[in-house]
Amino acid sequence: MRNKITLLVFVFISSINMMQSQKLEETKADKEYNKFAYVEAIKTYERIIEKGYVSQEMLQKLGDSYYFKGDLVNAEKWYAKLFGFTKDDAPEYYFRYAQTLKAIKDYKKADEMLAKFNERNGNDLRAKLAVSQKDYLAQIKKNSGRFTIENAGDVNSKYSDYGSAFYKDKIVFASARDTSRFKGGKNSWTGEGYTNLYDANVDAAGELVTPERFGGNLNSKFHESTPVFTKDLKTVYFTRNNFLGGKKGEDSKKSILLKLYKATLKDDKWIDIQDLPFNSNEYSVAHPALSADDKTLYFASDMPGTLGQSDLFKVAINDNGSYGKPINLGNVINTEGRETFPMITPSGELYFASDGHPGLGGLDVFMSKLESDGSFKEVQNVGEPLNSSYDDFGFLINESSRIGYVTSNREGGRGGDDIYNFKEIRKLECExxxxxxxxxxxxxxxxxxxxxxxxxxxxxxxxxxxxxxxxxxxxxxxxxxxxxxxxxxxxxxxxxxxxxxxxxxxxxxxxxxxxEKAVKAVTIGDDLFKAFNIKEIYFDLNKWDIRRDAEIELAKILDVLEQNPTLEMEIRAHTDSRQTFKYNQVLSDKRAKSTMDWLVSQGINKNRLKAKGYGEKELVNKCADGVQCTEEEHQANRRSEFLVIKM
Incomplete structure (x- = not known):
């Protein structure tokens, strides 16, 4: 009995120790997650779950770790387990699950999740877009097939290579390929080394070859990426972790965020590296793009006033080198999701990556046109094959040649992110x-x-x-x-x-x-009624006085007579066959003479005019007495003629 009690106590204590151990591991994973150390967080969470310990929060964070790392296929696996574990999830998880379902091309289920997302969070712009653009796949299909695209070649390593820029006849990009200069320097978010700037030559096929480090002291022991150069190539704006003068900066949570920096070229060296005045230790500012005149800087940020996880902003660059106040591009462009990696062409085509606008999965590339008033037009997905069910971003294009580069982590690449070269064969915008x-x-x-x-x-x-x-x-x-x-x-x-x-x-x-000529040449026998496209002259029933609407048409005849003072004309009036023959003859004669009297009253010599009524004598169709005809057929017989009899 004592041995059994001892055994039970041992098992109980062991269970407590195991639970405490799991709790410690989960606490460690949570700390890694909160510090964006997603690689280590994934390892710890999966290890705990394998041992049979699982919770809603743990499944959320494991799915999120893959989601924010850009591994949407594995994120879908854990979000699926999350929704199998509980249906009581925050609305955001319906959106994230939908995005990962698109990564495995299960668009039907993705749309179901978006519908549920809208039910739970209808005020979210992404939800409104999901409702208003239910045919988004058809629209994307319509926009597709406009690019030829292929991997840019040996410039891509087994690590991440992304975010290109034009510089002289080269392409400058970021890569995590070479960390030998900074031993042990790894990014806890991706598990790879920090990225530095490189340049590469462009061969005849558009592939990037012979990559080399770029920029000397622009590179530090932390991240550098996404440069953009002024037209004179003497100034560069680029993204770097919060690191300047050999010192790193941290936010209140001890995280090192992103900032924008500027450097100037002098004697082939980049000098005077300075961070821009709207940076902050408490939010990220990244991925610069320049307008064609170098006077407007576009960028991505989660600064105060951001609608979602990151928005696109613009800021004026003043002539004295100072900056205006950053302006959010608004909810035509920005959503509650991620808008990032802007690029704007000389003609005002703004390209950017987003997971908030309806797309194929992950980040897709979108385009919006800058209007003359500074606003942006409707956002359009650029379509396949440039976009895929994975992350596609860092769009760069030469507007003249329509040749460019884009970054993607799609299947078939050489590393985490690869650079692809493309040729646009048909423009997106309707022209x-x-x-x-x-x-x-x-x-x-x-x-x-x-x-x-x-x-x-x-x-x-x-x-x-x-x-x-x-x-x-x-x-x-x-x-x-x-x-x-x-x-x-x-x-x-x-x-x-x-x-x-x-x-x-x-x-x-x-x-x-x-x-048509204002004054037409007419000859003997011409009918002025036809020559000048005069509308039918109407008389009130059983009357022959000239109505106001008839005067407007007769004024055209009057003008011809005034312009041709020797012209003489016969006015002929016709009726249909209804009423008696005698009645029609008398009525048409009175109407012809009434028309002549009006012209005479306007100053035309009576000797130049003849007027005669023909009644129903010269019908133009079958509609004689006793023949059933339509009103339109009878109307054809009720006509006036103005025949030239002398010039």
């Missing part, structure tokens, strides 16, 4: 051009030197040009799916305004415009 030809309406001959004006839907003038010798004009690029007005002006021709709506797809809108 329409308006051009056309102007001809004489009667002769169909192209007209040269016609003044052509383009206006927007509100009649604000946009551009003005003249037709060439072949009657052609070209307004160049305009917006897709938009309404415009084209106005034509030429001496001796009527001024016209033609509405045009451009297509929704990229292409060219070609407009054929016919314009």
């Amino acid at each position: 329409q051009k308006i051009s056309g030809i102007i001809t004489d309406k009667e002769t169909k001959i192209p007209l040269a030197d016609v003044k052509v004006t383009l206006s927007d839907a509100n009649f604000n003038m946009l551009r003005e040009t003249r037709t060439d010798k072949d009657g052609k004009f070209d307004f160049g690029q305009v917006k897709c799916n938009s309404k415009y007005y084209i106005k034509t002006d030429k001496e001796e021709y009527l001024t016209m305004e033609t509405p045009v709506i451009t297509a929704e797809e990229s292409g060219q809108t070609f407009v054929k415009i016919e314009i």
Whole structure:
């Protein structure tokens, strides 16, 4: 009995010791997790779980460790176990699980998780985007197929290589390949060495070759990455851990965050390294991009005012070298997720990586166009194959050649992150051009030197040009799916305004415009009614006096008579077959004479005019007495003619 009690006490004490040991290991893992030491945290959490100790919080942190490390496939494995363990998770985990499901291309289940995310957190912009863009996969498919892409070659190592920039005829990038200078220097987040800056030559195929260290003292024993250079190549902005002058800086949690630095080139050496004034020990500022005029700096940060985990900001670079106040790019660009790695082209195409906008999984590359008022247009996913179900970021493009580079940790790479070179074969943004030809309406001959004006839907003038010798004009690029007005002006021709709506797809809108002379050449036998496209002259029922709307049309005939003082004309009035033959004859005769009297009242000599009613004598169709006809067919017989009888 005593031995049994002793054994039970031993087992109890052993269980307590084991529980205390597991608790100590979990506490250690939590500390590693909180310090972003995800590699060590993963090892510890998995070791504890293998021994049968599991909790909701532990599964969350293990999934998060893989998620923030960028290993979405393994993150999905642990998030799946988390959702099998409990359904009572914070809304954010529905979003993260959806992202990892996309990594294994289970888009149906990912969309289900996003729907549940929206149910629990409908005020989140990512949730709103998930609801408003339910057809995002179809839109991505529409945007896909615009790139050829391949691994950039031997420049990629078995470690992470990422974040490229143009410099002279080279590419500058970050790599964790060589840590020999700083023994033991490893990044607890990734388990690799800290990254330094390298440059590489670009061969004829676009591959990067012969990588070498870049920048001398720009590299430190901590991270350096994502440089960008001014146009004169004398100033560089780059990302580095909080480290300057041989000293590291930490936030209140003892973490070393990221800052932006600036250096100046003098005698082939980078000097005067200084951190930018809007940096802080308490938040990260990273991944700079410059506008074409070097006056605006774009970057990613989680500074106060950030909508999500990281947002894109811009700041003015003043002529005296000082900086304005950082401005958040707003919720067209930023979400509650991660927006990072900006790059802007000379024409204002802002490319960036995001996991907050609907994508294929992980970080995807998106594009938004900078408008003239400083705002950004709708965000678009650039599509496959540039984007994948893994992390895709660090987009860089030469706007002229449409050749560039992007970083990805997709399958088939050589290391954690690899650099890929690409060629864009079709632009994402819808591009329409308006051009056309102007001809004489009667002769169909192209007209040269016609003044052509383009206006927007509100009649604000946009551009003005003249037709060439072949009657052609070209307004160049305009917006897709938009309404415009084209106005034509030429001496001796009527001024016209033609509405045009451009297509929704990229292409060219070609407009054929016919314009007619203000004063037409007429000959004996011409019917002025047809020659000048005069609308039907209507009379009230059983009446023959000239109505106001008829006066407007008769004014065109009056103008012809005034412009041609020797012209003589016969006015003929016709009716349909309804009513009696005699009645129609009398009515048409009165209407013809009423028309002549109106012209005489406007100053035309009566001797130049004849008026005669023809009643139903000259029907133009089958609609005689007793024949059933439509109203339109009867209308064709109720007509007026203005025949030239002498010039």
